[in-house]
Amino acid sequence: MRFALARALLRLFSVQGSYNYERMLGVGVGVAEEPLLRDLGDGKYRPAVARGAHFFNAHPYLIGLAVGAAARAEHDGAGPDQIERLRDALCGPLGSLGDRLVWAGWLPFLSGLTLAAVALGAGWVAVAAFLVVYNVGHVALRWWALQAGWTYGSRVGVALHHPVLQRAGTLLGPAMACAVGAALPLTAQYLAAPFPAWARLSLAVTATLGFLALRWRAGRLTGLQLALGLAAGALAAGWLWP
Amino acid sequence: MSLPVEIVLALLVWGTLVGVDLVSLPQMMIARPLVAGTVAGAILGDIETGLKLGVVFELLQYDILPVGAVRYPEYGPATVAAVATAHASTGVLGLGLGALVGLVTGLIGGITIHLLRRVNSRVVHAAAATLESGDPRALVRLHVGALLRDGLRAALVTAVGLGLAWIARPLLAGVLSLRDATLLAIAVVAAALAAGAAGTLRLVGRGPNLAWFAAGLGGGIVVAAWLQ
Numbered sequence: 001m002r003f004a005l006a007r008a009l010l011r012l013f014s015v016q017g018s019y020n021y022e023r024m025l026g027v028g029v030g031v032a033e034e035p036l037l038r039d040l041g042d043g044k045y046r047p048a049v050a051r052g053a054h055f056f057n058a059h060p061y062l063i064g065l066a067v068g069a070a071a072r073a074e075h076d077g078a079g080p081d082q083i084e085r086l087r088d089a090l091c092g093p094l095g096s097l098g099d100r101l102v103w104a105g106w107l108p109f110l111s112g113l114t115l116a117a118v119a120l121g122a123g124w125v126a127v128a129a130f131l132v133v134y135n136v137g138h139v140a141l142r143w144w145a146l147q148a149g150w151t152y153g154s155r156v157g158v159a160l161h162h163p164v165l166q167r168a169g170t171l172l173g174p175a176m177a178c179a180v181g182a183a184l185p186l187t188a189q190y191l192a193a194p195f196p197a198w199a200r201l202s203l204a205v206t207a208t209l210g211f212l213a214l215r216w217r218a219g220r221l222t223g224l225q226l227a228l229g230l231a232a233g234a235l236a237a238g239w240l241w242p
Numbered sequence: 243m244s245l246p247v248e249i250v251l252a253l254l255v256w257g258t259l260v261g262v263d264l265v266s267l268p269q270m271m272i273a274r275p276l277v278a279g280t281v282a283g284a285i286l287g288d289i290e291t292g293l294k295l296g297v298v299f300e301l302l303q304y305d306i307l308p309v310g311a312v313r314y315p316e317y318g319p320a321t322v323a324a325v326a327t328a329h330a331s332t333g334v335l336g337l338g339l340g341a342l343v344g345l346v347t348g349l350i351g352g353i354t355i356h357l358l359r360r361v362n363s364r365v366v367h368a369a370a371a372t373l374e375s376g377d378p379r380a381l382v383r384l385h386v387g388a389l390l391r392d393g394l395r396a397a398l399v400t401a402v403g404l405g406l407a408w409i410a411r412p413l414l415a416g417v418l419s420l421r422d423a424t425l426l427a428i429a430v431v432a433a434a435l436a437a438g439a440a441g442t443l444r445l446v447g448r449g450p451n452l453a454w455f456a457a458g459l460g461g462g463i464v465v466a467a468w469l470q
Contacts (some may be wrong), residue, residue: 004302013268018388020362046376181458189466210436223305223437229431238422
């Protein structure tokens, strides 16, 4: 079974490869689960593969929990309805936990540290360190999730209360806030370095107004729209200003 | 932009890998602008430009929280195109021009991601009966087909970005004065800082983490002032 688990883990790295609006990550989940279903009996294998590819959506790094749990439940002889209910029940918690831990925690925390380090002159070494440290956590989380899902099966909810996950959730929020908070003035100074004095003042004013616009029009104005709008304005101003 | 063919090919391959990493495979964050820009800079022998534009687009990336089926711009290949544009331009001209090309490429990349997901939806819908039969070969074939489509999409976005870089340099660099280039650079750097701050505050929320954000911000300001 270790070989099948390793195979499932490798396939999990591409779980979002067939992302679509009909089954979301379902096809990728089915592909990742398939190696764990191969030793089911003839009458059980194909229906289990079909179930594995049904609609599913969650955080990609934690999907292994659902893949392992559903495969174990198939082996334990759980009924089709029970497995569908298990999958449905896991979508929300795995999505919100993963978003909180990774997209709003681990990733911006390390990104903030890297931005600060680059601004302080650490150069490409900081970027290389980011890539290595981030992926140690990334691969460890994927492997743990798959193993925990396979171990607990239908009782996978127990794994979601693992103390390390709880502790990480508590620590990463403040760490991320502090790291990115510190990075912002340092990167502002780093990016403003080639500007003359008048341009630095203009930069500070424009950035403040842009920030207020993004806060005021939250959800309706994006960073990309703001950047393209300001760039168009700057080109127009340069063209009109003799 | 007049670059040797082997450099352009290396940038195209790197941009494609970066584009595929964003969603499909393996999400190891080479798609982050800081990484994409630094490696693009290394390919061009200009790591400093890669780092600088990587920082600009990394800040813009804070505006994005990739949850659910949310639509967002694609800043990885965009940063590669931005660095290719800015390469060998001195000072603020490279920064402004590179960021402008990158922003347009990021917009195009975001549209192609949405289109690809719609194509994938149609393919999955058409294969519903096969999928319900539990045929593992059909399942894997469908998945690999989608991965290849994403690879093609990422290559196309990078090629368009490099094409824009090729056009933008002679088209704009010659007509922009130093003042115009400075205004353009101010615009994109200001937008990046604003997006970085607003995006971070959205993540932080109004709870206890806000105090940690304020503490970090204060510390950053002190260090920046000390280094001035």
